Every structure is written in C-alpha cells, then in structure tokens.
Amino acid sequence: MRCSDDRWARAGDRHWRGDARLAAGCAALFGTMSVLVDWDAGSLTPPRVVLWLGMSAALFAVLLPPRVTAGTGWLAVRGPWRRRVVRTDALTTVRRYDGVSAHLVLCDAHGHRLELDPRVLAANPLIWHELDAGVRRSLRRGTLLQGADVLDRLGRSIDDETARAVLRASGLS
Template sequence: MRRSEQLSPAGDRHWRGSARFAVSCALVFCAMTLLVDWDAESLTPLRALLWVALSTAVCAVLLPPQVSAGPGWLTVRTPWRRCMVRTDALTTVWQHDGASSHLVLRDTYGRRLELDPRVLTANPLIWHELDTGVRRSVDRGTLRQGAEVLERLGHRIDDETAQAVLRASGLS
C-alpha cells in the first residue's frame, strides 16, 4: 500500500469542542480578573502578567488529552507529554475505578499509557483500533493480564451503542 493510500488515524471526535471550551473558560477567567482588577484601580503590568499566567494554567488544566489510534498503536497527548503504546504488543491492562476511572495499558516495550474509558465509548473508531490490537496481543500471547477488563469494557461499549441506536431510531 502506498503512503497516499494509507488511512488516517482515528481521533477523538469530541476533542476540538472540549478544547474550545477550555480556551473559552480561560479567556473568560482572564477577562473577568483583569476587569475586576482594573475596576478596583489596582491593575499593574505585573498583576496583569499574573492573571494571564493563571489563565494559561486554567487552560492547561481544563484541556483534555488528545487520543488517537491507528493500526497497532494508541497515543494520548497532553500539554506536557505524549504517551504511545503498541496495542498489538500489550502485556497488561487494568482499570482503576472510582471518582476518576481510567484505563492503564502497558506494552512489551515498557511503555505505559492512561486514558479515560469514556473516550473509547464516545469514539467507536478508536475502540475498534484498540480492540483489533488487543486481539492481536491475545493471539501472539503477549497479553498476560487484563483481557477480561477489556472484554467487560467492550460489552459496556456495545450496550451503550445499541441503546443509542435504539434511541435515535425511536424504538426506545
């Protein structure tokens, strides 16, 4: 297959909207703090710089990780780092439940990645790429721990997708 015929990676289709929301919140925070400080007649260049820096921090905290997947790989990018694992060479998978549930994947190369399972639920193409890679890992015998975690997650994603289809068609 020539390079021009290769498929583009699957990406989080909701990331741009979430990123716009994070930037909007940061801009509103910056504008409000500058206006309040200006109205109190205490705005100085140093304080303005402080408010801009705090607004940048708000944006960085609210900015969601950008998840993308392709044949045999999954990548999560944050403002600070980029993590990638080979999904066709996974060794362990586990899920931390609680207030902030996240999925942890580790491959044979020692790389580790964490992501929110809701990203997989909201993006069937990313889930498909991950599931295909996991099946290859199982076939190759590299996935020693966590296949049942992904199986449960797959059933949950399938159930939610079926319910969404039934709601959209008016049958539920």
C-alpha cells in the same frame, strides 16, 4: 516503522476540539474577568496583568483534555506536556481503576505505559475498534497476560450503550 508514521489509518477523538475550545473559552473568560475586576478596582498594574494571564494559561492547561489518537497497532495520548504511545498489538497488561476518575492503564511489551479515560473509547467507536483489533493481535501472539477480561467487559458495555443509543434514535425504546 514508528507510530507517528501511520498517517493514513488514524482515528482521533471526535469531541476533543470542542472540549479544547471550551477549555480555551473558560480560561479566556477567567483572564478577562480578572483583569476587568482588577482594573475597575483601580489596582491593575503590568505585573498583575502578567499574573492574571499566567493564571489563565495555567487554568487552560488544567482544563485541556488529553488528545487520544489510534492507528493500526498503536494508541497515543497527548497531554499538555508529553505524548505517550503504546503498541496495542504488543500489550502485556491492562488495568481499570474505578472511582472518582475512572481510567485504564495500558502497558506494552516495549515498556511503554499510558492512561486514558474509558469514556473516550465509548464516545469514539473508531478508537475503540483500533484498540480492540490490537488487543486481539496481542492475545493471538500471547503477549497480553493480564487484563483481557477488563477489555472484554468494557467492550460489552460499549456495545450495550451503542445498541441503546440506536434504539433511542430510531424511537424503539
């Protein structure tokens, strides 16, 4: 069974559409303003229009966030150029890199590797649940050799933040 065949149990990033719309809006605004300023200056030519549209498309590609989806036993990250999938029930290593751009690197027993922002997991409980369930299966099977502690710390952090959000929403904090 391929990962993309699991259509019934799919969890996706619930904020991705809004982020994609924001990226499209920024790119459209940049393109529109560039063409209008160039037109007002009297220097707008067809090649310059193509240049501004190309730069707007490049800006959109840079601003578009990767789309994260998960299902039973798999996690996928689709960027503008390619899609990466790992089997969460056959993970071998998990690493977390902190810094300006924190990210997790997941590797499975089939040689697949992907990177994702841990904030996506914190903002999407269904994706986190699918990853956590897959990690538990990897631990039971003995394939996860490195990084179980990283996911354990991340899970506690997500649980703590969720509890704080519930307390804030209920007015108890």
